Amino acid sequence: MNDQELAELAERFRGMLRLAVFVSRRLDGSSDLSTTQVSILNMTEGAGLRMGVVAANLGVRVPSATEQVARLERVGLVERRADPSDARAVVVVRTPRGDQAAEEANRRRTARMVTVLDTLEADELEALRAALPVMDKINEHLHTLSNPKERLS
Amino acid sequence: MNDQELAELAERFRGMLRLAVFVSRRLDGSSDLSTTQVSILNMTEGAGLRMGVVAANLGVRVPSATEQVARLERVGLVERRADPSDARAVVVVRTPRGDQAAEEANRRRTARMVTVLDTLEADELEALRAALPVMDKINEHLHTLSNPKERLS
DNA sequence: GCCTAACATTTAGGCTACCTAAGTATGAAT
DNA sequence: ATTCATACTTAGGTAGCCTAAATGTTAGGC
Numbered sequence: 001m002n003d004q005e006l007a008e009l010a011e012r013f014r015g016m017l018r019l020a021v022f023v024s025r026r027l028d029g030s031s032d033l034s035t036t037q038v039s040i041l042n043m044t045e046g047a048g049l050r051m052g053v054v055a056a057n058l059g060v061r062v063p064s065a066t067e068q069v070a071r072l073e074r075v076g077l078v079e080r081r082a083d084p085s086d087a088r089a090v091v092v093v094r095t096p097r098g099d100q101a102a103e104e105a106n107r108r109r110t111a112r113m114v115t116v117l118d119t120l121e122a123d124e125l126e127a128l129r130a131a132l133p134v135m136d137k138i139n140e141h142l143h144t145l146s147n148p149k150e151r152l153s
Numbered sequence: 154m155n156d157q158e159l160a161e162l163a164e165r166f167r168g169m170l171r172l173a174v175f176v177s178r179r180l181d182g183s184s185d186l187s188t189t190q191v192s193i194l195n196m197t198e199g200a201g202l203r204m205g206v207v208a209a210n211l212g213v214r215v216p217s218a219t220e221q222v223a224r225l226e227r228v229g230l231v232e233r234r235a236d237p238s239d240a241r242a243v244v245v246v247r248t249p250r251g252d253q254a255a256e257e258a259n260r261r262r263t264a265r266m267v268t269v270l271d272t273l274e275a276d277e278l279e280a281l282r283a284a285l286p287v288m289d290k291i292n293e294h295l296h297t298l299s300n301p302k303e304r305l306s
Numbered sequence: 307g308c309c310t311a312a313c314a315t316t317t318a319g320g321c322t323a324c325c326t327a328a329g330t331a332t333g334a335a336t
Numbered sequence: 337a338t339t340c341a342t343a344c345t346t347a348g349g350t351a352g353c354c355t356a357a358a359t360g361t362t363a364g365g366c
Binding site: 178203204205215216219223236239240241242243 | 313314315316317318324
Binding site for chain 1: 342343344345346353
């Protein structure tokens, strides 16, 4: 693939990201937990994660993660525990009620997504499936790179 | 593809949408125009669009579109003209300076995306390319359906 | 021809989620 | 022991979305 083709693909892929935001908006509306909050629940299953890791996974700064976690804590879906190995750190862990809420939120959202995918042909579904690991790779690559926003303004 | 497989794909695809948000955040940071604003510039090339159509394309309510357009108007990148066929309506049109700003913003963002895609193998790029029209179809399908958020809270 | 209902947009006010900067407390290193 | 770095929280600000209500325009029924 030459530079010209790559640039063209890049441009179309940019468009796809915008569509993804649009699609998310349509699918996640009318729900008690935000996408971000469900993400936090999903990543804090089991042993839990430190606040900084939560922030990194979300792609936001630490204070933003603190805020979301605080909100989830207020409604009893996660807990903040002291990290035994480092008294500065905090470990975010899902509570049993958090487990339940996560399970339900995921089920509902997945069901809604199924109704969308149901309108696609078999080969289209296959194309989606094939693209998933590529997105994962892109994501992984970006994780190793830059920080969140760092606005210029 | 049976129901079980479809549900599994749906779940993974949900994850991909979340990644898309993450990737957007990394790629669109440090820029003078927001993704939404660039989208507006891109869609108002030429004849322009009515405010309601801008909102629908963005997947937001009309007042939100008004706000973004007002911001772009303030810096001289778009104009609001009266619709000759309907005095209630407004047509949003890109100005020459808007043309220039759109061209530059697109170039910069695409360049950044190219550096990401550059880390992928040929078959991975092909998988992305194949998924693009499918995303378009999903998007089109959602456009024909529901409205924006309509939060329950 | 008028009146009412529907429509396109703006204005006003509110909330969420992000940001930076600064403060607190702990850890590590000289 | 002091100093610098790290992990997090608090405080304050902004962007972008929302709903509800106000304004002006069009279209249909009588």
